[in-house]
Amino acid sequence: MRIVSLLPSTTEILFALGAGEEVVGVTFECDFPPRARERRVVSTSAMPEGLEPGEIDAWVSAAMARGEDLYRLDEGALAELDADLVVTQDLCAVCAVDVATVDAALAHLGCRAEVLTCDPHTLEEVWGSVAAIGRATGREEAAARIVAEQRARLAAVRERVAGRSPVPVAFLEWTDPPYAPGHWIPEMITAAGGTPVLGEAGRKSVRTTWEALHAAAPEVVVVAPCGYDRATCQQHADALVAAGRLPDGVRVHAVDANASWARPALRLVDGVEELAGVLHPR
Secondary structure: OOEEEOOHHHHHHHHHOOOHHHEEEEEOOOOOOHHHHHOEEEEEEOOOOOOOHHHHHHHHHHHHHOOOOOEEEOHHHHHHHOOOEEEEEOOOOOOOOEHHHHHHHHHHHOOOOEEEEEOOOOHHHHHHHHHHHHHHOOOHHHHHHHHHHHHHHHHHHHHHHOOOOOEEEEEEOEEOOEEEOOOOHHHHHHHOOEEEOOOOOOOOOEEOOHHHHHHOOOOEEEEOOOOOOHHHHHHHHHHHHHOOOOOOOOEEEEOOHHHHHHOOOOOHHHHHHHHHHHHOOO
16 A cells, blocks of 8 residues: 555554555654654645744734635655655644545646545544554554543543643643634543633633633642743743733743654654643652
8 A cells, every 4th residue: 555644643543553664745743653654755835934922823824814725735755756645634724634625636736545534623533543543454453442442541531630730731732822622622621630711622722811811810830832842932922921921920831843853753642741740740
């Protein structure tokens, strides 16, 4: 089987299932595991490089208002790779190539590849994506084992924080403007022994205000702008503190947004475990 993955999270899952050698095409953002970088890149960003968070938000908003694609799909590469399976998403137009674009490209090329669309909004749906990819690649047993391991780790965290007072947590998915979390992130906060004071599980992330964040009275603010690693998230956190954006006395924690929060894959539990240690260090 020849597989093209158009989302970093599905690339991570494919390699974890043992299908990495069958992956022939990835996106420019597919960086885990590191050997995914060895595959041919078939999707790149249309956004100019070097923009600050506020500029990125403005550029994305303007491009979407004009109906423009945020990503460029290399149809020539897609044709040359002659894929049997294309794994894509219908979750967020800002995160990866839209499934409609993929379908149109395959139809234009006359490619008969199966298209598997992953659209998780909750942790259970993330595990469902793992199972679906396992079925599509003939690795059902590996998928079931991995999902069982993920559930067991989550259960272990929940057990250890049970009975402790939940800590109010404000999670920032973006910092200019601020965005409250959605999808699986509020669930992760709850599993770690926290109470998400902004955002709603299973829903889309939404723009909020600094005034709303202050009014929510968090004890901990997690800085995790989507698309950034820990070092860059720490820079954003430091900038927010220096600018006086956050409530006085609040604890501020920067995470690796890409690795353990933004991508619906197998390192989400790493994020839960890390946050549990921050909220309940004893």
